Amino acid sequence: MKDFARSDDPAVQAQLDRLARLSLPQGRFGLDTIRALLARLGDPQKRLPPVFHVAGTNGKGSTCAYLRAILETDGKRVHTATKPHLVRYNERIRIAGALISDAELAERLRTVLDAGEDLGPSFFEVTTAATLLAFAESPADACVIEVGLGGRFDATNVIERPAACGIASLGIDHEAFLLVPEEGTPDEPIARIAFEKAGIVRPGRPLVTQAYPEGAALEIERVAMAAGAPLHVRGQDWSASAGEAIEYADRHGRLTLPMPALPGAHQADNAALAVAMLRHQDFVSVSAEAMAEGVRGAIWPARLQRLAAGPLTAHVPGREVWLDGGHNPDAGAAIARHFGGRLHLVVGMLANKNPEAIVGPLETRLASLSVVPVPGSESHGPQAFGHRARPFDGVAEALAAVPADDLPILVAGSLYLAGEVLRANGQIPD
Structure with a gap:
């Protein structure tokens, strides 16, 4: 674990x-x-x-x-x-x-x-x-x-x-x-x-x-x-x-x-x-x-945190990339309230969590839906997120494949995944 x-x-x-x-x-x-x-x-x-x-x-x-x-x-x-x-x-x-x-x-x-x-x-x-x-x-x-x-x-x-x-x-x-x-x-x-x-x-x-x-x-x-x-x-x-x-x-x-x-x-x-x-x-x-x-x-990482320029966000230069570790319905509702328009979602969730908690509140606003594994943990595959979901080996690959537009990108679904994202982007909490 x-x-x-x-x-x-x-x-x-x-x-x-x-x-x-x-x-x-x-x-x-x-x-x-x-x-x-x-x-x-x-x-x-x-x-x-x-x-x-x-x-x-x-x-x-x-x-x-x-x-x-x-x-x-x-x-x-x-x-x-x-x-x-x-x-x-x-x-x-x-x-x-x-x-x-x-x-x-x-x-x-x-x-x-x-x-x-x-x-x-x-x-x-x-x-x-x-x-x-x-x-x-x-x-x-x-x-x-x-x-x-x-x-x-x-x-x-x-x-x-x-x-x-x-x-x-x-x-x-x-x-x-x-x-x-x-x-x-x-x-x-x-x-x-x-x-x-x-x-x-x-x-x-x-x-x-x-x-x-x-x-x-x-x-x-x-x-x-x-x-x-x-x-x-x-x-x-x-x-x-x-x-x-x-x-x-x-x-x-x-x-x-x-x-x-x-x-x-x-x-x-x-x-x-x-x-x-x-x-x-x-x-x-x-x-x-x-x-x-x-x-x-006050500062609190991985809770609707806008990622800085780094090795991971370099895959989508100039784009807004947000990170949130929420994984339950209340968290999904809070995320949905924050994003008023369309967005791209990169999601990874542990197998014991409900995918609908995050995807459901955003369903009508998703421009794309990418599913990634949560490293080191048993997690949901793309089939759990519906027919629109596309699988990727990791967040870097998913970001690189996001359509070229001006919409924000959200990486969400697990604090474990959020930790890997911060590590990969060089934003280690201190």
Whole structure:
């Protein structure tokens, strides 16, 4: 799997090879293993600076990017954990604003893998333990931590006293894990997704959310009430509307914020959630000026990212080439909203994802449809995308074959594919 990554550093690669031999035991859900592993490491999750913990189907990574940008603009030292990586595993762990060094990464992974050898931890449990260990041993003013899968049983859900928890947009994804039948959980799919995401809630600590359909909203309210957590819902406790600027309001007052530089109308929603999380907690103070500048300056690769001139885009000189790693219906809808006219689509999707999620919202606007494999992963062939789809061996070949016109080109369908595109174009995230 691409998740396991590769490194040019032999010491890091030795530990990544050990990681690659781990997997989640079939049918095992829960936090017992990660807690046992962390106990052997001195419980670093109990020694963290104030944590902002973010879950959601789409937008959680972008929300983390806004939180980090705002806090750093305010002069704060911030540790950040996001996932998945695009090119280098190091992207998952950012220490005080910088990607973890190869030397520290190799040492943290070795320590965790040695400590948990007999516990049978998963890739994600080892990654989380190494992240929390690195965070606990380097001073900082705040941590921003993105949930991986779901929330309730995600390995990051060992955080005990977050400054604030947030839930970004909700949709149906990872059904094989998040919709497994379980007694006492909601039957309605979107309500079950909400239940899983809301599992990050903690007693007495604020939970800040977007607005959701009734079933999902009621489930989040129920979970928050049961946990004794203050709930702050968009449209009830805070509001945000976007035009030429973001007009934000809550009980503390009003803010006028610039629109994000990140493309896509949905980014205003993600930025507003980050601001709401900061304004509904009492552990880290942030100025309104830092909020405005952070919203404007946040960077988040492979989310409606316009590619720069490079070896890959040289196949279509002078053309707009966009990259997005979205792979579920909500992501497809957001992409469709961004592109108002016709475009060329180069798509690669994992075999366990639904091609209609991306192609469906764009169907009437596609000038061409090229299908490529996702390197290192089982992916859909052209037959899954309909009779118009043309197969290519890779993105470079697909770009070279795009008709010569002025229409934009979008490469989409998988974050794994997005990582390969950034690598090939020389735009490695730093």
